[in-house]
Amino acid sequence: MDISQTNTLSKVSFSIEQTVAAISGVLEQLDVPRTLHQPLFRGNEWKYLKDCLDTGWVSSVGSYVDRIEQMLAEYTGAKRVVAVVNGTAALFIAMKLAGVEPGDEVLIPALTFVATANAVAYCGAIPHLTDSEFETLGMDPAKLEAYLADIAQNDGETTRNRFTGARIKAVIPMHTFGHPVDLDPLVELCKRWNLELIEDAAESLGSFYKRRHTGTFGRIGILSFNGNKVVTTGGGGALLFNNEAEANFAKHLTTTARRPHKWEYFHDMLGYNFRMPNLNAALGCAQLENLPDFLESKRILTMQYIEALRNVPGLKIVKEPSFAHSNYWLNALVLDEDVSSLRDAILEATNGSGIMTRPVWTLMHHLPMYKNCPRMDLSVAESLEKRIVNIPSSAVLNF
Numbered sequence: 001m002d003i004s005q006t007n008t009l010s011k012v013s014f015s016i017e018q019t020v021a022a023i024s025g026v027l028e029q030l031d032v033p034r035t036l037h038q039p040l041f042r043g044n045e046w047k048y049l050k051d052c053l054d055t056g057w058v059s060s061v062g063s064y065v066d067r068i069e070q071m072l073a074e075y076t077g078a079k080r081v082v083a084v085v086n087g088t089a090a091l092f093i094a095m096k097l098a099g100v101e102p103g104d105e106v107l108i109p110a111l112t113f114v115a116t117a118n119a120v121a122y123c124g125a126i127p128h129l130t131d132s133e134f135e136t137l138g139m140d141p142a143k144l145e146a147y148l149a150d151i152a153q154n155d156g157e158t159t160r161n162r163f164t165g166a167r168i169k170a171v172i173p174m175h176t177f178g179h180p181v182d183l184d185p186l187v188e189l190c191k192r193w194n195l196e197l198i199e200d201a202a203e204s205l206g207s208f209y210k211r212r213h214t215g216t217f218g219r220i221g222i223l224s225f226n227g228n229k230v231v232t233t234g235g236g237g238a239l240l241f242n243n244e245a246e247a248n249f250a251k252h253l254t255t256t257a258r259r260p261h262k263w264e265y266f267h268d269m270l271g272y273n274f275r276m277p278n279l280n281a282a283l284g285c286a287q288l289e290n291l292p293d294f295l296e297s298k299r300i301l302t303m304q305y306i307e308a309l310r311n312v313p314g315l316k317i318v319k320e321p322s323f324a325h326s327n328y329w330l331n332a333l334v335l336d337e338d339v340s341s342l343r344d345a346i347l348e349a350t351n352g353s354g355i356m357t358r359p360v361w362t363l364m365h366h367l368p369m370y371k372n373c374p375r376m377d378l379s380v381a382e383s384l385e386k387r388i389v390n391i392p393s394s395a396v397l398n399f
């Protein structure tokens with residue numbers, strides 16, 4: 001019998017129990033639901049929804065759509081916002097506007113929710129997968145720069161992949177769990193390589209990079225209001241613009257490209273029916289009124305997790321990067337390398353005791369439809385994939 005193995009195992013099981021107890025203690029103390037993330041409706045949601053029903057404005061025309069766009073522009077500092085049916089559609093439209101064409105390559109993180117890659121594929125373009133850095137969990141600008149110097153060439157206007165011959169048109173960083181990536185070097189990189197910067201800020205409403213809201217650094221940013229995001233419209237998304245004309249074009253494109261006219265149905269190009277319905281916008285307006293409270297309560301929850309797990313060996317809670325103010329949308333444990341084999345045991349133990357936890361998304365190149373996508377060395381993303389466990393992160397109820 002190998003004694004060292006017995007010792008390791010006993011130390012290990014101790015740590016799992018301690019982890020579960022610590023998480024459970026925080027949830028109980030703060031009265032937080034044990035689900036991963038659930039929405040909280042305690043403002044004007046009923047009132048605004050009733051108003052839609054009472055007035056009959058439930059569908060694609062109505063004042064709440066204008067209102068949510070205005071509220072989002074004010075909050076994020078974007079010049080204009082266009083509300084759409086969901087975040088995936090927003091990404092798709094953003095790429096269309098940025099000139100992504102079939103056959104182009106678009107640089108996205110391997111560690112992301114599948115929507116980022118899917119939206120690229122909907123354009124007929126090819127997701128080109130990039131690695132993460134440990135601090136932000138998101139795109140690593142220095143590693144990307146070195147990689148481009150290695151595999152790409154730029155003729156002063158266009159960047160091409162020297163191996164595939166394809167044009168590399170855009171970069172889409174994603175702010176993982178609400179934690180901003182290091183945007184300054186990415187903005188510089190995009191300028192140097194003539195790449196369009198589109199931010200997938202689906203998870204980062206309420207997150208700021210050096211005091212400026214995420215989603216406003218590139219040509220276009222997108223948000224999601226899916227049921228599990230910081231605020232929800234049921235389903236919904238938005239495009240953030242710094243350019244008035246581009247926002248107008250986005251509105252046109254997402255409302256079937258119909259030319260405004262009293263009675264005529266004339267569509268001047270191939271458009272999409274992607275406009276956010278007024279019912280969903282009404283829900284979102286009420287939710288946004290509570291955003292500051294949600295954010296404050298989320299920060300409290302994370303600080304409690306950090307405190308409770310401070311003395312648990314082998315893991316840490318993800319914290320906002322030094323340059324950022326995070327919305328702390330979804331909390332995550334990162335296991336140390338040497339205990340990463342325990343991830344599934346932790347998932348079993350937590351879910352077994354009624355605490356909903358999840359591993360991070362499967363990396364894009366591990367999914368069948370993206371397994372042959374071009375990609376750089378993904379060793380950091382691969383390491384994180386094995387070590388991340390998301391833990392309950394709803395807003396604190398009695399805050």
Ligand SMILES: *Cc1c(COP(=O)(O)O)cnc(C)c1O
Nearest residue numbers: 086087088113115116202224226
């Ligand atoms: C939620 C999310 C989206 C968009 O999701 P929708 O459900 O289409 O609103 C896109 N990217 C990331 C990273 C997301 O988390």
